[in-house]
Amino acid sequence: MTATAPSVAPSDEPAAQPARPSHLRRLVPVGLAVLAGLLLYVSFPPRELPWLAPLSFALFGAAVYGRRLRAGFGLGLVFGLAYLVPLLSWTGVDVGPLPWLALAVAEALVLSLAGLGIAYVSRLPLWPLWASGVWIADEALRARFPFGGFPWGKVAFGQPSGVFLPLASLGGTPLLGFAVVLCGFGLTALVLRVIGLRRSGDEGARVLRDRTVVAAAVVTVAPVIAGAAVMPFVSNAAQSGTARVALIQGNVPRMGLDFNAQRRAVLDYHVRETMKLATKIESGEVKRPDLVLWPENSSDIDPYVNQDAYDEITRAARAVGAPISVGAVVTAKDGTTRNRLILWDPEKGPGATYDKRHLQPFGEYMPYRSFFRIFSKEVDRAGEFVPGKKAVAFDMAGTKIGNVTCYEAAFDDVVRDQVREGAQILSVPSNNATFERSQMTYQQLAMDRVRAVEHGRAVMVPVTSGISAVIRPDGSVAQHTGMFEPDTLLADVPRRTSQTLATRAGVWPEALLAAIGAGGLAWAVVRSRRGRRSDG
Incomplete structure (x- = not known):
């Protein structure tokens, strides 16, 4: 990580130039990405530890904050492998490690695009908001591509209990996942900003009045408050006997x-x-x-x-x-x-x-059977089902x-x-x-x-x-x-x-949250171009 604290609100102060990291220091983001991926995996059943997920994204946010695009891509891949390889280990039961590892790597490569995007928007004001939108856009992509998508491992599916779960009734799995990720990235922004102010010699009272600290704190706790507020409205009552x-x-x-x-x-x-x-x-x-x-x-x-x-x-x-x-x-x-x-x-x-209607590729049907047979004859065990x-x-x-x-x-x-x-x-x-x-x-x-x-x-x-x-x-x-x-x-x-509301809204919550991510990326492109013009 650089010594510069993240900004979640516009600031008139020029950004500090990071010192060139040592070889050992360069390994810190990689270690954070690995730890973040493992924590996200551990938050999933059969363990029921949904509160670990925001901590996972707090670490991942710290790993990719302020990084170049290539580094964001690489750290996203590291995070994805640490998360998905153990999460998807069940896919190797009875067919060996090759299909399991191939699937995990393919999914991690899609997830690495999120790492790239999050690194790019992390230089923006209110970056946790844009970064969370980028994550949901990436999940939307994974749910549709390739071979009809593979949504397994969406952040929402690791939240079968806990304070965030009621938000699913408002915006489905996209809003539930967005809340978890936003809370984690907000925590990153809050901690790094406080550290930056402390290093600059600011007193505790000034830290508490800092608008960036306040904004980061709001972003962190708002999803928790929202989930708690919706919880009383989730009902088990019968409506038709x-x-x-x-x-x-x-x-x-x-x-x-x-x-x-x-x-x-x-x-x-x-x-x-x-x-x-x-x-x-x-x-x-x-x-x-x-x-x-x-x-x-x-x-x-x-x-x-x-x-x-x-x-x-x-x-x-x-x-x-x-x-x-x-x-x-x-x-x-x-x-x-x-x-x-x-x-x-x-x-x-x-x-x-x-x-x-939605068949399992490589199980109920085999896409490109002749091609994949080159790697394993197990593909012939896949069915030839037709979807409804x-x-x-x-x-x-x-x-x-x-x-x-x-x-x-x-x-x-x-x-x-x-x-x-x-x-x-x-x-x-x-x-x-x-x-x-x-x-x-x-x-x-x-x-x-x-x-x-x-x-x-x-x-x-x-x-x-x-x-x-x-x-x-x-x-x-x-x-x-x-x-x-x-x-x-x-x-x-x-x-x-x-x-x-989630049932009635359909795909719109996902579309709107993904649009937040797309908007953040577009803003980052505009800022980057303006910066190059001013330097020229």
């Missing part, structure tokens, strides 16, 4: 990519667990549910063409006396393979369907269920579309057996908790092997299962019909 929901976790024969080798066993496990529930209902031990949710891939045998599978699902639905949402791999009428959810009525059989085209809310015994299949929970628009379609309760059926006991399950559950607050909906998470969960609209977990054990969750879940 309640629905009694059963979540079935049947478990799988084995962990890893080959768990589907015994596809019939997976279906049988979920039928068996549902039949256990039916027995308890008949004995009066539990009340009959209004609806039953099975996870993604609970029937990888196509029930449309396999009569045995059709009969088993029908038997389970009739025994429990309620409609079941079944996750199945099916062949559509056009001959394509679909990851489909089927609304199964006890008497009528299969009805409405929802096809997963529209949102569908299942009407299950009078309750509108909005389905978001597994990986889709990472994408803002998919979840939002289901709520706008009329969903009173959200369901995120998932299959995490592929990733064994890795932290992936916990990271995805955190996303679901954020989505609950963002849209003011209870979120049901039926998973083949765990962790299945019932999440309240305030993001808290009411019930959950263990991993790799059959279980059933029963809960009276509030049906909600109102839409949060």
Whole structure:
């Protein structure tokens, strides 16, 4: 870091010229970037330490403040690798380190653009504001590019609890992430400004009156105050009565990519667990549910063409006396393979369907298969699924269920579309057996908790092997299962019909926050050109 303190407000005093750093001193920003990345990783589940995220960005802000563009890019890459390599380690389960490291490096390279941009705007007045906008613009890019984007690791997804979380109901994940980053960068500006004033010999009273210190303090605490102010308005209250929901976790024969080798066993496990529930209902031990949710891939045998599978699902639905949402791999009428959810009525059989719209690249489909086969033959294990085209809310015994299949929970628009379609309760059926006991399950559950607050909906998470969960609209977990054990969750879940500001606003909060970053970059370009002209 240079000895010059950051400015968050215009100043008439000329900037001090930094002394040439020693070789050892040049390593300090690199060390700060590494530590910042590791802290951000540690803030994510399975640990629940959301308060570490602002500290991470405070360190990252100190690392890139006042740096040249090339240095900002490099420090952003270092930060991204320290953060994403451990965060995405679950992607290497069963397929080895090459895909995991390739993904982490690719995502870190996109993130390094944020480091470049943040370094560039850090010379501006009120730089934490512009820098936070740059970060959100970079997250927006990562959520869309390449191959449809990979939003995993957005700052918001590490905030399933804490003071910032309620802001998701106002502006979705972009506003939630912006608040965390702004708080961290504001802390950087505050600390470095105070240090600079102290070194110049200013007394404590003058430091407290310094307008740059005041502005930095406001920027730091404003997101915290805003989150605390919104918190009382996040409600779990039912608006259209309640629905009694059963979540079935049947478990799988084995962990890893080959768990589907015994596809019939997976279906049988979920039928068996549902039949256990039916027995308890008949004995009066539990009340009959209004609806039953099975996870993604609970029937990888196509029930449309396999009569045995059709009969088993029908038997389970009739025994429990309620409609079941079944996750199945099916062949559509056009001959394509679909990851489909089927609304199964006890008497009528299969009805409405929802096809997963946002498929997982390198898993459910393989982009540029022949090219990537050069590096690994594992690419041939990827599927050839075709995405669905529209949102569908299942009407299950009078309750509108909005389905978001597994990986889709990472994408803002998919979840939002289901709520706008009329969903009173959200369901995120998932299959995490592929990733064994890795932290992936916990990271995805955190996303679901954020989505609950963002849209003011209870979120049901039926998973083949765990962790299945019932999440309240305030993001808290009411019930959950263990991993790799059959279980059933029963809960009276509030049906909600109102839409949060985030749901109504759609993509606009992200666009406006990204525009702040773009505006800061444009201002920095103008200032730079004016500076060169004046020097000439």
